[in-house]
Amino acid sequence: MDELFTPPGVIWRRVSPRLAVVRRAMLGAAAVVLVGLLAVLAAMADVAAGEVVLGLLAVGVAMAAAWWLVGRSVRRWGYAELDEELLITSGALVRRLVVVPYGRMQYVDVHAGPVDQLTGIATLRLHTASPGTSAVVPGLPVDEAARLRDRLTARGETRAAGL
Amino acid sequence: MTGPVTRPAAPRTDAERRxxxxxxxxxxPVVRGPLLLVAFLGTSWQQLLGQRDRGLVAVLLAGLxxxxxxxGVASxxxxxxxITEEELRIDTGVVVRRSRRIRIDRLQGIDIVQPLLARLFGLAELRFDVASGSDREGTLAFLPHAEALRLRRSLLERRDDLRGPPSVPSAAPTAEEELLLARLDLRRLLVSLALSVEALLFGGLAIATTAALLMTGTEVLAGAVLPAVLGLALxxxxxxxxxxxFSLTSSPAGLHVRRGLTALSSQTINPLRVQGVVVVEPWLWRPLGWARLEVSVAGYRTTDADQVEASSTLVPVAPRAEVLAVVRHVLGSERDVEAVSLAAPPRRARWLAPLGVRTMALGQDPRLLVSRRxxxxxxxxxxPQERVQSLQLTQGPLDRAFGLVRVHVDSPPGPVxxxxxxxxxxxxxxxxxxAMGHGGAARRLAGWPPAQPRGAATPPTADTSQVNSPNPSGAESSAALPAEDSPAT
Structure with missing residues (x-):
C-alpha cells in the first residue's frame, strides 16, 4: 500500500468486498449483452469463424482487465475519520486522497441502487460547497453507512463553519 | 414612498411600515413595454417581413x-x-400570483442595474442576492434610482443590525463613507481592450479580408468572414x-462595484464571502505590467456567461501593484499573498509539463494557500486557509512513474x-x-468555535475509537498540533 494515499497512523476502514461482487456482476451482465449483440451482428453479416473467435477473445481480454481493475479499485477504497477531517482514498489507476474537514460538509447522501440493496451495501457521498470535491465511499454495509452518515452529520454540526 | 432611511430605522417605524x-x-410599464416589443421583434422579424400585407402587420403590432x-399596467x-422588520416581501404575477419573502439577514448583496431605457427615465432595478436559494434571486424592477439607492442602503444596514455586531467588519457604520480602491480610466480601458486576443483577431481578420478583397476582388471570402469579425467586434x-x-469602493456594507456605459450596474459584495482571489496577467498585458483581479464569491450566481465574467471581476485592468493592494484590502491586512513563499516543482516535472514547469509554483502560510501557473x-x-472546502491528492500512472503527484484545493464555483x-x-x-493543520486553526480563529477541546468531540462509538497518536511520519501529525498556532493575532 502506498503511504502517500493511505497515510499511516490512522485507522483505515476498507469498503466491503461485496462491492466487488456487485460490480463484477454488472460487468458480467454487460459482457453477456455485448456478446449477444456481437452474435446478432455476426449472424446477420455472415463472418468467418476465425473472426468470431477473435471478437470473443477481445471481449474476454477486456473483461479480464476490467475484472482486475474492479478488484484493485475495491481493495484500495477506504476512509479514515480523524478529529477534524474525513480522509477518503481511492483509485485503481489514478490514485486519489481527499481530505474533507467536517465543518465544510454541506450534506451527506446515502444511496443504494437495486443491486446494492440485494447485497446490502450503500454508497455514501459528501457534498461541500465545491463541485470539485469528489468524496464518495461506495460499498459500505447499509447499517455502517447510516452510522457513518450520522457521525459525520453530528461532527459537521459541532464544527460547522460559515462559508 | 420616502421612508426614514438614512439611519437604521427604529422598531417603531418598522411597525408603521409593516x-x-x-x-x-x-x-x-413604459420601460418594460418596449423591451417586450423588442424581444418579440427580435425573435419573429423574419416572418413579419415575409408578410405581403403591410397593413396587417401594422395592426398586429399595434395590437401587440x-x-x-x-x-404592463396590470403587472x-x-x-x-x-419591508417588515425581518423580511422583504415581493408579490408579483397577473395570472399566477407569486409571493416571495426574502429574509433580510440572509441578504448577501444587493445589485443595482440600470438598462439603457430605464436609465433614460431615471429608473433602476434592484437584484437581491440570497446565497442559500437555489432558484433565481429576487428582483424589484423598476424603482426611481435615488430610491433604489436608499432602499439598498437601509436594507444593508438593517441586515447588519439583525446579524448583530460580530459580522459587521468595522465599528463605524456610516454607510456614506466610501473608500475608493480602484478606478478605471478610459485610456487604460481602451489600451487593455486593444491588447486582448479578440481585438487582435478582429484587427487581423479585418485587414486580411480587406486586403483579399482589394487584391482578388472576390466578395465571397468577405461574406464568410464577416460574421466572425462582427462577433469579435461585439x-x-x-x-x-x-x-x-468602472470603480471599486469599499464601505462597511461591503465592496461596491460600479460600471457601465449604456446600462449602469452597481454590485455590493460582502468581503466575508470572498472565497478566494486570482490575479490574472494576460500575455498581451505583461509588457505593460497590467493585471486583472477576479474573486470567487460564495453563492453568487448569475445566469449568463457575460454576467459571470463581470460579476467576478473586482479590477478589470490595473498595474499589478495596484491589483495587489486591492487584494490586501479584500483579504484583510493579515493575509499577504506576496509574503507566501512559493516552491517550484522538482526538475523532473519538466518531462510532464515541459513549458509550464518554469512558472508553476505552490505555497502556503498559516493564512493562505497560493499557487502560480x-x-x-x-x-x-x-x-484563505479557512475557506478550503477540501484538499485532494491525485496521481495518474504517468505521475506515478515520475514520483509526482497533483495537489488540488477545492473551492466553491468561481474563477479561483x-x-x-x-x-x-x-x-x-x-x-x-x-494545510490540514493550518485550516483547522484558521477555521477556529475565524470564529466558528468547536466548543469542546480538540479530540473530545469524537463520539464514543465503540468501533470508531481512533488511535490518533502523534505520528512523526504521517500526514496527520501536523493536523494534531494546530492548537499551538491558534492564539496568534
Whole structure:
C-alpha cells in the first residue's frame, strides 16, 4: 500500500468486498449483452469463424482487465475519520486522497441502487460547497453507512463553519 | 414612498411600515413595454417581413403594443412589496400570483442595474442576492434610482443590525463613507481592450479580408468572414460598455462595484464571502505590467456567461501593484499573498509539463494557500486557509512513474483554483498535512468555535475509537498540533 494515499497512523476502514461482487456482476451482465449483440451482428453479416473467435477473445481480454481493475479499485477504497477531517482514498489507476474537514460538509447522501440493496451495501457521498470535491465511499454495509452518515452529520454540526 | 432611511430605522417605524405596501415606479410599464416589443421583434422579424400585407402587420403590432401596455399596467398594479422588520416581501404575477419573502439577514448583496431605457427615465432595478436559494434571486424592477439607492442602503444596514455586531467588519457604520480602491480610466480601458486576443483577431481578420478583397476582388471570402469579425467586434464592444467608468469602493456594507456605459450596474459584495482571489496577467498585458483581479464569491450566481465574467471581476485592468493592494484590502491586512513563499516543482516535472514547469509554483502560510501557473498568461490564485472546502491528492500512472503527484484545493464555483501540478510526492504529503493543520486553526480563529477541546468531540462509538497518536511520519501529525498556532493575532 502506498503511504502517500493511505497515510499511516490512522485507522483505515476498507469498503466491503461485496462491492466487488456487485460490480463484477454488472460487468458480467454487460459482457453477456455485448456478446449477444456481437452474435446478432455476426449472424446477420455472415463472418468467418476465425473472426468470431477473435471478437470473443477481445471481449474476454477486456473483461479480464476490467475484472482486475474492479478488484484493485475495491481493495484500495477506504476512509479514515480523524478529529477534524474525513480522509477518503481511492483509485485503481489514478490514485486519489481527499481530505474533507467536517465543518465544510454541506450534506451527506446515502444511496443504494437495486443491486446494492440485494447485497446490502450503500454508497455514501459528501457534498461541500465545491463541485470539485469528489468524496464518495461506495460499498459500505447499509447499517455502517447510516452510522457513518450520522457521525459525520453530528461532527459537521459541532464544527460547522460559515462559508 | 420616502421612508426614514438614512439611519437604521427604529422598531417603531418598522411597525408603521409593516402594514403599508409599496409599489414600483409607475413608469415601469413604459420601460418594460418596449423591451417586450423588442424581444418579440427580435425573435419573429423574419416572418413579419415575409408578410405581403403591410397593413396587417401594422395592426398586429399595434395590437401587440396595446396588449403589452395592458399587461404592463396590470403587472404594475399587481406588484407590491413590503419591508417588515425581518423580511422583504415581493408579490408579483397577473395570472399566477407569486409571493416571495426574502429574509433580510440572509441578504448577501444587493445589485443595482440600470438598462439603457430605464436609465433614460431615471429608473433602476434592484437584484437581491440570497446565497442559500437555489432558484433565481429576487428582483424589484423598476424603482426611481435615488430610491433604489436608499432602499439598498437601509436594507444593508438593517441586515447588519439583525446579524448583530460580530459580522459587521468595522465599528463605524456610516454607510456614506466610501473608500475608493480602484478606478478605471478610459485610456487604460481602451489600451487593455486593444491588447486582448479578440481585438487582435478582429484587427487581423479585418485587414486580411480587406486586403483579399482589394487584391482578388472576390466578395465571397468577405461574406464568410464577416460574421466572425462582427462577433469579435461585439465582444470587444460589450466589454467596453460594461467596464466603462468602472470603480471599486469599499464601505462597511461591503465592496461596491460600479460600471457601465449604456446600462449602469452597481454590485455590493460582502468581503466575508470572498472565497478566494486570482490575479490574472494576460500575455498581451505583461509588457505593460497590467493585471486583472477576479474573486470567487460564495453563492453568487448569475445566469449568463457575460454576467459571470463581470460579476467576478473586482479590477478589470490595473498595474499589478495596484491589483495587489486591492487584494490586501479584500483579504484583510493579515493575509499577504506576496509574503507566501512559493516552491517550484522538482526538475523532473519538466518531462510532464515541459513549458509550464518554469512558472508553476505552490505555497502556503498559516493564512493562505497560493499557487502560480500559466505559460503565456500568468495567474496567481490565493485561497484563505479557512475557506478550503477540501484538499485532494491525485496521481495518474504517468505521475506515478515520475514520483509526482497533483495537489488540488477545492473551492466553491468561481474563477479561483489553487492547484499544484507535478509536485514531489513527499513534499505534497507534507503540504497537505500542513494545510490540514493550518485550516483547522484558521477555521477556529475565524470564529466558528468547536466548543469542546480538540479530540473530545469524537463520539464514543465503540468501533470508531481512533488511535490518533502523534505520528512523526504521517500526514496527520501536523493536523494534531494546530492548537499551538491558534492564539496568534
Amino acid at each position: 402594514a403599508t405596501y409599496r409599489r414600483l415606479s409607475p413608469l415601469t 403594443l396595446v396588449a403589452g401596455a395592458v399587461y 404594475w398594479l399587481r406588484t407590491k412589496y413590503w 465582444t470587444v464592444g460589450r466589454r467596453l460598455t460594461s467596464y466603462y467608468g 500559466g505559460v503565456l498568461s500568468r495567474r496567481l490564485d490565493a485561497v 483554483r489553487v492547484v499544484g501540478e507535478a509536485r514531489d510526492r513527499d513534499e505534497a504529503r507534507e503540504f497537505v498535512g500542513e
